[in-house]
Amino acid sequence: MREKPFENKIKKYLDDIGAWYIKYWAGAQFTKSGIPDILACVNGSFVAIEVKGDGGKPSPLQEYHIEKINNCGGYAVIVYPDDWEKLKEDLDELNGKI
Numbered sequence: 001m002r003e004k005p006f007e008n009k010i011k012k013y014l015d016d017i018g019a020w021y022i023k024y025w026a027g028a029q030f031t032k033s034g035i036p037d038i039l040a041c042v043n044g045s046f047v048a049i050e051v052k053g054d055g056g057k058p059s060p061l062q063e064y065h066i067e068k069i070n071n072c073g074g075y076a077v078i079v080y081p082d083d084w085e086k087l088k089e090d091l092d093e094l095n096g097k098i
Helices: 003-016 060-071 081-094
Strands: 020-023 038-042 045-051 075-079
Touching (some): 003 020, 003 038, 003 045, 003 081, 045 060, 060 075, 075 081
Parallel strands (some): 045 075
Antiparallel strands (some): 020 038, 038 045
């Protein structure tokens, strides 16, 4: 699956569980590089999701930010289409459904 359809699937699921989120775009002059694609709040938890399509590879800066967010107590992941079920389980757990 390509990245954009997978990203849309994730955003739809975030909508379905009542999460707040924003799609972060790092292409503008005043934005920071390497920030995960989706920043969200799920039941009070900070969530950062770097979305990759099949064959995508995170940059070292993206990996750094994912690690930093996790070390600060947030939930941050790099997800591929094959990770879909695990991501849903993790989001449901954060949302208090598990």
